[in-house]
Amino acid sequence: MQKFKKSKALEDLIKKREELQEKSIEKKRRIQELNDANQTKLSQVKQELKKAVIEYAETPSDELEEKISKLEREEVILTAKVAGSRQRETTVFQSDISELASINAQIEALAEKEYTEYYRAEEARIYKKIAELKKEYLETVKYFHDIKDSTNREYNSITRKGGIVSIYDPDFFWNRGEYRPLGITEYEVKRALSFGEVDDRREFPNKKMG
Structure with a gap:
């Protein structure tokens, strides 16, 4: 019996899918690392802001007021980044899913053609041998x-x-x-x-x- 051998075109598509999947995992990892870093920074800023506000209430000063204003601006920016990170992750996910779906469709179509042709050829040989x-x-x-x-x-x-x-x-x-x-x-x-x-x-x- 002749063993099935995938064409170079099919092999290339499968390899391309594997590379895309690996890249997608890597992109998700990097985005997650950035999200975690922003979340950590936001938590730190909130703690510092809380501490500065309490300190300002006890002993007001221009220096503390400036510090509070700076921390409040950082809090707004980091909050926006944390909220936006979900959108960034969704955007990357949808892009990868779309490309992966396209490659999968090509693989399915070509694989169906090649495996069917292989089976029919083997079927003819089997009937002849029998x-x-x-x-x-x-x-x-x-x-x-x-x-x-x-x-x-x-x-x-x-x-x-x-x-x-x-x-x-x-x-x-x-x-x-x-x-x-x-x-x-x-x-x-x-x-x-x-x-x-x-x-x-x-x-x-x-x-x-x-």
């Missing part, structure tokens, strides 16, 4: 008949007596629930075709089929 093997099997069974006839005929020409050999037909057929070793039964074909199993019971000619 036909050849079936013919060889029947030719061999025919030879069994021919050798029986020639043996009996030649024996009879010498002795003028009846035949001395015969073929036991049930050895080739399913008979009264007993498996016979030389035929190919429906059970065997179904096991191979439906379950991918070779259940050849030639060694157990008297075994009942379950």
Whole structure:
């Protein structure tokens, strides 16, 4: 059986998808790191602002007032950054999802074409091989008949007596629930075709089929 081999075009698309997925993970990591940094800074500024306001309430001064104003501006900026980080993450996610969906669609279309073509080619080879093997099997069974006839005929020409050999037909057929070793039964074909199993019971000619 010939093993399936992906085309270079399909391999390239799969590689491109893997690279995109890796880049997407890396971008998410970087955005998350930036978001975490801004959130940490915002928490620190809030704490400093709270402390400065309390201190200003106890001992007002121009220096503290300027510090509070500066911290309030930083708080507004950082709050906006933290809020905007969600939008940035969504924007990157949607962009990556769109590109990934496009690549997946290309992979699916090309893979379907290539795997179907592979299967049909193998199917044709399998049918041909089965036909050849079936013919060889029947030719061999025919030879069994021919050798029986020639043996009996030649024996009879010498002795003028009846035949001395015969073929036991049930050895080739399913008979009264007993498996016979030389035929190919429906059970065997179904096991191979439906379950991918070779259940050849030639060694157990008297075994009942379950």
